[in-house]
Structures are given as C-alpha cells and as structure tokens.
Amino acid sequence: MPTDTHKITFTINGRKMERTISPSLLLIDLIREELSLKGTKPGCLEGECGACTVLINGDAISSCLYLAVNVNGKEITTIEGLSTDDRNAPFDPVQEAMIQHGGVQCGYCTPGMVMSIKAFQEHCEANRFVPGREEIKKAIEGNLCRCTGYTKIIDAVESLFEGE
Ligand code: FES
Numbered sequence: 171m172p173t174d175t176h177k178i179t180f181t182i183n184g185r186k187m188e189r190t191i192s193p194s195l196l197l198i199d200l201i202r203e204e205l206s207l208k209g210t211k212p213g214c215l216e217g218e219c220g221a222c223t224v225l226i227n228g229d230a231i232s233s234c235l236y237l238a239v240n241v242n243g244k245e246i247t248t249i250e251g252l253s254t255d256d257r258n259a260p261f262d263p264v265q266e267a268m269i270q271h272g273g274v275q276c277g278y279c280t281p282g283m284v285m286s287i288k289a290f291q292e293h294c295e296a297n298r299f300v301p302g303r304e305e306i307k308k309a310i311e312g313n314l315c316r317c318t319g320y321t322k323i324i325d326a327v328e329s330l331f332e333g334e
C-alpha cells in the first residue's frame with residue numbers, strides 16, 4: 171500500500187465498508203464518486219449551504235468540509251439510508267412530513283435539509299424536548315433553500331412533534 175493512502179473502515183447506511191483512500195479525499199467525494207450515492211448534493215463546497223449534509227454518528231455535518239479519513243470507525247447516514255423497503259411506507263417520517271407540507275420544490279436542498287432535520291428530531295426526542303418555531307429555524311439555519319421561503323419546511327418540522 172503506498173504510504174500516502176489510508177485504509178479506513180466505516181458503516182454507511184447500515185453497510186460495513188473498507189476503503190483505501192488518499193488522506194485529502196473529502197467525504198462528499200467518497201460518498202458521491204467512490205460509493206455512487208448521488209443523493210448527497212454538492213452546492214457551495216465551502217460549508218455555507220448545507221446541501222451536502224450527512225449524519226456521522228447521528229450528528230449533521232457538511233461533507234464538503236470533512237475529510238473522509240475521519241470517518242474511520244464511524245457510522246455515516248446519507249439520504250439513501252432513510253428510505254425503507256416497505257412499499258407502503260417507503261419514506262422516513264421527516265421525508266413524509268416534507269412532502270405533506272409542501273417543503274420540497276426544486277428539491278436540490280432537500281436531501282441536506284432532511285438530514286439536518288433528522289439529526290435535530292433525534293436530538294429533541296432523546297432529550298424529550300418539543301421545539302418551537304424559533305428553535306426549528308435555528309436548527310435549519312445552516313441549510314439554504316432558494317425556493318420555499320422556509321415556512322413550509324418549518325411547518326413540516328413542527329408537525330413531527332405534534333401530539334408530543
Ligand atoms: S456544498 Fe457543503 S455546505 Fe455547501
């Protein structure tokens with residue numbers, strides 16, 4: 171093995187994997203180019219837009235700023251990992267809420283937005299916290315959407331906590 175490569179093992183969407191990679195490889199390129207998971211979107215590539223958001227050990231991160239070597243031993247979830255094999259309920263509740271509330275227009279921001287909301291939802295549930303609209307706005311402030319004006323996305327997130 172050349173000295174300028176690293177062997178990493180990680181789990182992605184429930185599948186354990188091993189890869190030998192350059193230390194400068196970005197996580198977004200590992201995901202999109204090497205693993206062909208194209209749901210994670212490139213946007214600004216500068217950590218500003220959130221389009222490339224994925225979960226690492228449950229935390230939302232910008233994969234365009236994250237070196238792939240740092241996923242060694244960790245668990246990655248991309249938008250593809252939220253779908254199920256159930257034909258009657260193929261989507262995660264976050265995806266379903268976004269559809270129901272009209273939070274998706276062109277859809278480019280949607281995978282990253284959904285992953286940030288997912289991390290937020292799990293964090294709130296773990297802490298038995300029901301967020302208000304201001305907390306929801308703060309949770310998604312790193313994800314830019316040029317289409318929706320955010321109101322419908324906030325409605326979608328709010329609906330996840332109804333009845334709690
Ligand atoms: S593409 Fe990563 S934050 Fe914009």
Ligand code: FES
Pocket residue numbers: 273274275276277278279280314315316317318
């Ligand atoms: S739906 Fe188009 S950028 Fe958000």
